[in-house]
Amino acid sequence: MECKDIQKRLSAYIEKAVSSKQKAAIDKHLKQCKGCRQDLADLKKTIQYVQQLKDVEPPRWLAQRVMARVRAEAEEKPGIVKRLFYPIHIKIPLEAIAVIFLAVGTIYVFKTMQPQMQLAKIPTETREMAPAPATAQTKEVPAALSKESPAPARAGDQLMYDKKLEIQEEKSLGKAKAPAAMPEQERAAPAASAAYRDESERRGLLAPQAASPRKAAEGKAKEVHFLVTVDDLDTASRDIAETLRQLGGRAITTEPLKNKAVIDAEINVNKLQKLTEQLHLIGEVQEKGLAMEAREGTVEIRIDLEKTAR
Amino acid sequence: MKGKKQTRDDDLEYVSLCKKGDADAFEVLVRRHEKRMFNIAYRVIGNYDEAGEVVQDAFIAAYKNIKGFKGEARFTTWLYAICINLSRNRLKRLKTRHYREGRSLDDPIMTPDGELLADPPSSEPSALDKLEARDVQQKVQLCINALDAEFREVIVLRDIQGFSYEEISAMLKKPVGTVKSRLFRAREAMRACLQDFMGDR
Secondary structure, eight states: OOHHHHHHHHHHHHTTOSOHHHHHHHHHHHHHOHHHHHHHHHHHHHHHHHHHOOOOOOOTHHHHHHHHHHHHHHHHHHHHHHHHHHHHHHHHHHHHHHHHHHHHHHHHHHHHHHHHHHHHHHHHHHHHHTHHHHHHHHHHHHHHHOOOTTOTTOOSHHHHHHHHHHHHHHHHHHHTTOTTHHHHHHHHHHHHGGGHHHHHHHHHHHOTTSOOHHHHHTTOOSEEEEEEEESOHHHHHHHHHHHHHHTTOEEEEEEEETTEEEEEEEEEGGGHHHHHHHHHHHSEEEEEOGGGGGOOSEEEEEEEEEEOOO | OOOOOOSSOTTHHHHHHHHTTOHHHHHHHHHHHHHHHHHHHHHHHOOHHHHHHHHHHHHHHHHHTGGGOOSSSOHHHHHHHHHHHHHHHHHHHHHHHHHHHOOOTTSOOOOOOSOOOOOOOOSSOOGGGGOOHHHHHHHHHHHHHHSOHHHHHHIIIIIITOOOHHHHHHHHTOOHHHHHHHHHHHHHHHHHHHHHHHHHO
């Protein structure tokens, strides 16, 4: 081994941190090499000098100052902890608020959409079902009552209901914006008679305001019903609409049809008498369903306008 | 060697109390280790006042990060590693400042980097033998101060503080082989430095 290699290992040699093989080689070299022996001696001396360095005493205030800072830190700690966790504190409410908003929003949207859904539902339902009672009655009833439209002489109740029925029929069709459904109605008619009862009941449930003729006949209509016979439909419906507005009522729908018009409205019960008087001025009035008069609040009214028979 | 071989880590009991926020338990640890902490910092930095600052910072850092001590090594190994790191950083800053302020002519200029040439054999008694005891303390510290930080650390930890290679390796996060080779070069540099002092006389 060269002196250079030996010197590199002397440090470890002193600490007996060399392999026995290396130690033997170093021992052998040191016996022959005075220079390396000197180096070894110097290195040992150096280490000795370094090890002789005495420990110094730390400043007396050291521990005190450390602890003063530590205690200050410990007191501050809640603040630090609070600050560190502050985002989390605010985050949880934020998430909760978000969830609540979402829930409320969903309910709100659902609620606002519900009437639309019902509205959308009624026409489709009535489009499918209305033909049944309507046609069923026209096909069924003649046999029993021996009356039909070519009997204007029969201006009795039954006629009126038939008319109303037809108006309702047309109205619901109009609402559904499906005039094309007419053929469907014709097609549905023959098969419908059997299902008449069931469906008229269902219809009553689905659309209480579009009360079935049967229920109207039993005087269970949920509205006040007028049949007004006038000379000029357009003028009359405008007048009625105006009258309703003056009386604080609210016209819901006006359905102008050929030779007929249907006005659905809401009006305060107190104004009902006034309305009746006004209607008398406009045309020949027949009143129905006045049993509800005593009630308070608003009442639904239906005004069927009919052109005077030619 | 001053290193005590302990099979049990007596500090752990207090460490776990510290983790619960017990400042008094931490005080026990501070009192127990301040001297050694201070001597490590002092020997590495070579400045008494700076060492005091560094040790304070090291203890505060240890207190703040006590939960980061998982007990994989001895508590002291972890604690002294903080001290060594902060000392190293302080040294770097001081050197930059020192460099900016300009060097004094009296400063020892010794940069023991690279391989050292073997001194020519001499028949005279080694110059090192002439170093007088009263000078030794001062000269040795001056020579340590002349070393680069990485060499100071191993000299301080091994020859002054007497830690095992494994402990030093854990503190510096360097392999034992690296610690050994650094130590060799540090000792050679120390030897050269001390011989230079003798030659100057």
